[in-house]
Amino acid sequence: MSERIKMVNPIVEMDGDEMTRVIWSSIKDKLIKPYVDLNTEYYDLGLEKRNETDDRITVEAAEAIKKHKVGVKCATITPNAARMDEYDLKEMWKSPNGTIRAILDGTVFRAPIIVDSIKPFVKPWKKPITIARHAYGDIYKDVEHRVEGKAKVELLITDEDGNETKKLVHEFDGPGVVMGMHNIDKSIESFARSCFNYSLDLNQDLWFAAKDTISKTYDHRFKDIFEEIYQKEYKDKFEKAGIEYFYTLIDDAIARVIKSEGGMVWACKNYDGDVMSDLVATAFGSLAMMTSVLVSPDGNYEYEAAHGTVQRHYYRHKEGEKTSTNSMATIFAWSGALRKRGELDKNDELVKFANCLEKASIQTIEEGIMTKDLLSLSEVESKKAVNTEEFLDEVVKRLESLI
């Protein structure tokens, strides 16, 4: 074997749960370690370890990403009542993704992996559409109230000097509902900067859409913050790169996205991002083909697959059955992290390897070898479904001939 590629700085590696944990170690053993002298700082975010450390391990992993700038994360269980029993948990630990996102103050960018022989449901789409979702506030941190009958609802704002401002929300004649929500400039500013930086990284246009014609203060603040930051900090960089930033209304954005070829970053408010990322994933084919990266405003990157731990497959795997679980998004989490590490360290060999790994994976599917979930979507004539490990072995074959 020729010499393995050296890495100067480490990647923060976060292991996870269930089927994705199984895939995780196979990807490393088969697709990475034979070619790269893998340098990682390992954190086990598997539920058992989180429980054992009172979830400190998750915080430590996030701090490590701040230090080393690049992380790669396996899917993890977010505990619910059933998991409390299954894993005999001390507490219903919070979502690791939520914890990491809060510490890094980042924005999540999701994009589909495009394979020629898998056609999106939306005909004109040819290039990936990256959804950037603002992950703070709005209805996800709101206060809601059921009004039972005749009532007057007011918004009361008390500033730090004790001055009060009152606004009438509604005079209720009968029962109804009411809600209070908020956002903060600081969070919107980080979101905007993450989006501008990521667009420059990808060399793609940035779209941002909200509903400022109706929401003349709330949504308008989002629009203004994006515009101010763009004018002050990014206009020159965007012009130099030959890319564009623009704001439009959310309904207009949707009409334009559907008619577009793709190939842009679409920044969404929290709720819009929740809905649109599922729409984009489904329209491009499969959740198992969605990549996800958390980017912080000060330039830290955490790569992962957008899907979960594929629990149902794992239970079959534990019974000794061979599953056909799609490893593409997890492979791309690794290639994304390796490429970013290579870019930051000016390690061309590593960047090249990451590109080859992606190419080999896509080529495998284009040549008709895929996991079951893709079989009905692929337009290749002589296609066949393989199991989880067979797919990885097929990728290895193509990787060998590419490097």
Ligand code: NAP
């Ligand atoms: P999931 O793991 O994404 O799986 C849902 C279903 O989608 C699977 O049962 C499977 O359908 C299909 N699927 C997803 N990924 C696939 C892949 N790579 N290959 C083939 N099929 C795939 O979601 P879930 O079952 O709702 O959640 C399971 C666990 O994951 C939960 O504990 C949840 O907390 C966690 N989760 C973690 C993350 C994260 O860490 N980022 C994200 C979401 C969920 P079929 O069974 O029909 O084949």
Ligand code: MG
């Ligand atoms: Mg959703």
